[in-house]
Amino acid sequence: MTTSPETHQLPPDRAALSPASARQLFRDGLVVPTAGFSLGYAQANLIIVPKAQAFDVLLFAQRNPKSCPILGVLDAGEVSGELLHGGDIRTDVPAYIVYENGVKVAEPTDLSAYWRDDLVTFIVGCSFTFETALMEGGISVAHIDQGVNVPMYKSNIRSVSAGSMSGPMVVSMRPIPASQVADAVRITSRYPAVHGAPVHIGNPEELGITDLSKPDFGDPVQIPSGYIPVFWACGVTPQAAVMESKPVLAIGHAPGHMLITDAKDSNYLVP
Amino acid sequence: MTTSPETHQLPPDRAALSPASARQLFRDGLVVPTAGFSLGYAQANLIIVPKAQAFDVLLFAQRNPKSCPILGVLDAGEVSGELLHGGDIRTDVPAYIVYENGVKVAEPTDLSAYWRDDLVTFIVGCSFTFETALMEGGISVAHIDQGVNVPMYKSNIRSVSAGSMSGPMVVSMRPIPASQVADAVRITSRYPAVHGAPVHIGNPEELGITDLSKPDFGDPVQIPSGYIPVFWACGVTPQAAVMESKPVLAIGHAPGHMLITDAKDSNYLVP
Structure with missing residues (x-):
């Protein structure tokens, strides 16, 4: 299913939504940018690749910590974790981009049709x-x-x-x-x-x-x-690398349409 | 070659040695703990594994940032890099430990006999x-x-x-x-x-x-x-994981016998 973004209006109470409630809205089909949602909770970029590509992606992130700060990694095939309690990484982001050989082939709102058990999900910090x-x-x-x-x-x-x-x-x-x-x-x-x-x-x-x-x-x-x-x-940097480096398969979030995590912003505050 | 540690005396001028000079002493055979050497320069732990094991080690480090903060990664087969200009990771640390299936099999002062082109080196921050x-x-x-x-x-x-x-x-x-x-x-x-x-x-x-x-x-x-x-x-944590997890091959530094890098301590200071 390919859906163009911004098919819905911003909910007026978006700042006060809990992360789980926001994710539920996106799971139910809302497609909007997430800036201003769930104030006080960390938002995140995604880059999802087959296990065979995962070391290169993780090393790329380690070498580019300003653009690719890793907040968490879901093991191959895992769809949930402590950053999204009870969530599902395949459905809980407003929109995704699927790349084959570096070329965007779809912008789905649900990854179920693309999911494979060897996919590793990198959750990357976001300036929101x-x-x-x-x-x-x-x-x-x-x-x-x-x-x-x-x-x-x-x-x-x-x-x-x-x-x-x-x-x-x-x-x-x-x-x-x-x-x-x-x-x-x-x-x-x-x-x-x-x-x-x-x-x-x-x-x-x-x-x-x-x-x-x-x-x-x-x-x-x-x-x-x-x-x-x-x-x-910006955490879209891994997707720019995907466009240039052309791995067989990679999936990202649609820029600006982030994963809203259960982690508080203050978790990432240094003294 | 297996040498028991502490076969040499601490050089009296060790605090003032440049990192390159300290590495040269170790390359020439000095085997002592490195605390107090090259004051103002960052020291580092090592964990070296075959490429096939590298994703697990890098992910382990990402998930355990207090014990395993990665300062740099040398690609498979690389023996030098920006943390050790002109150096050689196989010789510039006072002593190493080689593990096979999680068991220490040698404590050499030179890795040349153990080196393989698929070895990936992780340089991990050290409290020194x-x-x-x-x-x-x-x-x-x-x-x-x-x-x-x-x-x-x-x-x-x-x-x-x-x-x-x-x-x-x-x-x-x-x-x-x-x-x-x-x-x-x-x-x-x-x-x-x-x-x-x-x-x-x-x-x-x-x-x-x-x-x-x-x-x-x-x-x-x-x-x-x-x-x-x-x-x-402590950055010996990856070696404790090696002992428990028993990968076919892994190499670490001898605890306390660190890589002295060209990076200044102040590089790692946050406001």
Whole structure:
């Protein structure tokens, strides 16, 4: 089953939903970006590959901790675990992307038809996790305010390769008022397991990004005058490596459509 | 070649040696514990396994980040890398342990006779890295003062298993004056990539350790009256898993006899 994203409206109470309730909504068919859902709970990227490819993916993550911080790994064939109590990784994310030989072949909302017992699931930290902390620090998050998906770009920064896996670092962008950029760095630095401090501040062209209004993933956001574009490493990076490295099979989440985990954001806060 | 450890005297200038110079001494045959060498540079544990076992070891490390923080991975057959510029992982550690089916079969000072092109080397953080910071904080380190190897114990804390790998957490122990225990926690917390904060303070029996004078690895240290035994997760933990899990082949460093890397301790300091 292939469904185009954004076939549903954002639930008005999304911030207060428990992770299990949010996952149930997605299991029942809701397809929306997850920013702003279940505030206080960590959201996560997915990369799912056959066991034969799993060492390369895990090593790629180890070598690229800013973009690919691993929060958990489900063993081959496992569909649940402590990050999603009672959940099912095949159904509990709003939308997925299936890649064959590096090419997107489907964007299903349910992986049951694609599941194999040798599939290993990597659950990767997501910057949505620190957005609650940003907002509590008085920093508004443009894509939440504007009700769209976060803009993401393939940068010209190369990931460190690992075995068969190589590709560019994907970055997410949030426009921040110049007077609050230092606060945004300070706050996000304390969450190293969910991308941590920005990788770049202020000059998109240096990252090879020539037009902020045309993100490679997600939606463009309006950038008010006096706001600085701030870039964080993004957990879509493994999917960019899949596109370049062309493994026989790989499955990711649809960018911005994350797994909402049972782990609290504060679990990933360092002193 | 099998050599019993401690066949040489500690060099008097060991604290000031560059990492490359220290590695050269070990390459030339010096066999001593490395605590106190090359102050300011990170030391590391090793676990080396055939590629077929590498995913299980890397996943074990990911699931046990307190005991097995990965600083780097050398691809199958590689013997050098950015943590040991110009070095050779087969010769630059004072002594190694070779395990076959979980049983120690040799303790060589040179791995050349055991090397295979499918061996993957995992370089794992070591608590010796934060000893400089402890000493700069006015906290003396007993095993350095007493000129012996750090005492290490198999605890009753189980590591999280990964595939074929399971076993107990190994801990290192440093006696700390009661008035300085809080400082020791504060200082070491800032080094999460090299075991970070202690896992236990003050009651060895709760860890299943009945006699501190009989460590499972390393040497006993004298514990002055009024000192509290403080325990940190230890990078010998993968070797304890090897002993229990019995992979066909695995190679570690001799406990306390570490790889001295070119990375500065401060690389692993968090704010």
